[in-house]
Amino acid sequence: MSLKLNTASGGSISLQETNTASNFTATLPAATGDVMVSGNMPAFSAYASANQNITSSTWTKVTFDTEEFDTNSNFASSRFTPTVAGYYQINGATNGGNSATMTRSMIQIYKNGGGYKYGADLSPTGSNGGTTVSSIVYLNGSTDYVEIYAFITGTTPSIFSNSSLVYFNGSMVRGA
Amino acid sequence: MFEKLKSLYPSLTDSDFDPIKGTITLQNDSDGKGDYIAKWEHPTLARPTDEELA
Numbered sequence: 001m002s003l004k005l006n007t008a009s010g011g012s013i014s015l016q017e018t019n020t021a022s023n024f025t026a027t028l029p030a031a032t033g034d035v036m037v038s039g040n041m042p043a044f045s046a047y048a049s050a051n052q053n054i055t056s057s058t059w060t061k062v063t064f065d066t067e068e069f070d071t072n073s074n075f076a077s078s079r080f081t082p083t084v085a086g087y088y089q090i091n092g093a094t095n096g097g098n099s100a101t102m103t104r105s106m107i108q109i110y111k112n113g114g115g116y117k118y119g120a121d122l123s124p125t126g127s128n129g130g131t132t133v134s135s136i137v138y139l140n141g142s143t144d145y146v147e148i149y150a151f152i153t154g155t156t157p158s159i160f161s162n163s164s165l166v167y168f169n170g171s172m173v174r175g176a
Numbered sequence: 177m178f179e180k181l182k183s184l185y186p187s188l189t190d191s192d193f194d195p196i197k198g199t200i201t202l203q204n205d206s207d208g209k210g211d212y213i214a215k216w217e218h219p220t221l222a223r224p225t226d227e228e229l230a
Contacts (some may be wrong), residue, residue: 020205044196052206054185054204055177055178055204055211056178056179056195057178057190057193057195058177058178058202058203058204058211059195059201059202059203059204060203060216061204061205061206061207062206063206064178077207103190104190104195106195113205118195118196121195121196149203151195153190153193172201
């Protein structure tokens, strides 16, 4: 059975709290099908649990080998490929703290294999250079994907492994 | 790749590889295939051949 509530233009519908212990749950609408509600918007989070040695002055895909959560099984091989079209808040962070020295540290969101949004551009003087990126990205729910790339200029550049310093996460914020 | 290019062309500096303004972009997709030249727009130096990079 379904219940549909209609209101004329300018009118309103009020929902009144329940008064019995057995009917406190209201799902409007149900978290299924094409309707995006908080219960079925894809979200993921992963981090690097191993140091990653890279080449100086080379944009390198960061390896995030440990998942914290992946609600829709859309994260694999350090790549997020959502199966639901929409707008996604994408966040990434890297840290070159395992390098001997650094003079430049950057991060970038790559979309479909190409650079898309730059993050913080640092010119560190020592061996610490944490940088972050954050952006809303439209993903078509089939072929679009995003990855995180890092760029370090320095000697023996290496990306740190740390769940709170080197991470990649995101979540849908609006359906297509 | 970075060291190889600087060896082939000693005139190259870090600014040529600048992530924003550089004319050369090197990339590694962490797929086991190693570093490669993603963009070469240097105004005077020719893009090296595969043989030169081998």
